[in-house]
Amino acid sequence: MIIDKLIDKIIQMQNPTAVGLDTAFEYLPDDMKEGVVDFKGVADAIITFNKTLIDHIYDIVPSVKVQIAYYEAYGTEGLRAFYETVRYAKEKGLIVIADCKRNDIGSTAAQYATAYLGETAVGEGVRAFPADIVTVNGYLGSDGIVPFTDECKKSEKGIFVLVKTSNPSSGELQNLKLEDGRTVFECMGDMVEEWGKDTVGKYGYSAVGAVVGATYPEEAKILRKRLAHTFFLIPGYGAQGGKAEMLKNCFDGNGLGGVVNNSRGILCAYKKNGGTYYEAARKACLDMKADLLSVLGEICAK
């Protein structure tokens, strides 16, 4: 089960981090941007940047989260870079989270599940975008999620459903109170717990996780208590303002229960600290690990 594999790696490396490969072309060092005039050039430069970065972090972090929007902006060429990044990260043994936030009615959701987690009938084993886990949006309810959970069971994959997002306006809908006393994010969390009940693994967490922003520690506390079998993907650490102390609420007593994403803080570390981007990124990963462990203590199995 993929969340078991992710947790195995987190314990082994003592590091619950997902490096966010939200690789905006603007983030690249000037010499890598020089002379680039078209989408193909952008894609090639991003592939080189990402692969070199992966080479310098794959032995110290368990996972990467690849944000597809930064690749879609450059059309099919950009998506070639997304594919190459996902493929290469998997080759290096990283657990790959495709951050796509996909959602649709059942028949269409099944196409997305195939794209990121499964295989089409044509092409014999060729995968469109070979990720391990994909993020999804549950606004459409169960029949937009079941095609993903079916694929998770069939192919040993996982999903993270948006529950309480890290952005400033997430509360506009998510924090509204329902007639039954729950907030919208609690209601979504309860649905996530239900969607995951058939895939609970050896650590007690299911293949259906939740996105819970580091920027909202109070909501995280409520959700960690409420969703006993739900593993969290935690964005918002670093550039968005989330600090290690705020993350404690996302984890259980053993330092398990979530993986923390950091994108700009790692990709752009060289701008702040100097040196090559890949050495600065490795150092930023080690600093982040130390920061997280200072709050979580030793991470161990229950």
Next chain:
Amino acid sequence: MIIDKLIDKIIQMQNPTAVGLDTAFEYLPDDMKEGVVDFKGVADAIITFNKTLIDHIYDIVPSVKVQIAYYEAYGTEGLRAFYETVRYAKEKGLIVIADCKRNDIGSTAAQYATAYLGETAVGEGVRAFPADIVTVNGYLGSDGIVPFTDECKKSEKGIFVLVKTSNPSSGELQNLKLEDGRTVFECMGDMVEEWGKDTVGKYGYSAVGAVVGATYPEEAKILRKRLAHTFFLIPGYGAQGGKAEMLKNCFDGNGLGGVVNNSRGILCAYKKNGGTYYEAARKACLDMKADLLSVLGEICAK
């Protein structure tokens, strides 16, 4: 303003239809599938199917809705077919709705807005996926939507935000009652009306529309009354069970206020009625137009 242009065409053609190019490879006639063994073959076959179909409908329908999931399932090759379909439909004068249901935090939403509605800094006028309108999901609140509405203003484009979706389980979240007495879909509708207030066009409808399923006429009635400046994209007619009589609630007294999508009922008409797929599709479009007008009467400006 793009919704003005769409309504101009709807009035001129007396046809509020969007043909849904949710072109699953399985929908293609057997002779077009023969010998196809890889993603490139699938993409080429779908491009041929879509272009021929567009050639036979562009003079009688104002718009197409291209569902990207069916293309993503075949990776970068599939997305080449998506790009070619969007580009060709625009070349033929159709208003092109990219049905992507994208959503994310602000900085990332801006990348999606660029991908479907705007232009990147690199590439001088080359567009990633040159659509007129893109569908989005508002679960993250305003700061995930503003990058899209900013792009709408800058590039004269539009968005449709999911409000009440057509699928069986849409009510699980969307129909829950909030403490203030509104349902979640009414709350989302109110946000949509607010997001559109700066872009209201000559017909009284803004560049920020709503997705409202044909399958829920009671909810549509509530929303049509509540959201005076919100144009509707109406899925669910045909294969999903929506009938013309149920659609009446989505429109204003002049037969304006929405565009009705039909995908499988047009793409697969040949399977039911025989003949070539493109002649059967054209006939299905004319039948659908007659069906809609039988309920709406003449469509005219206010």
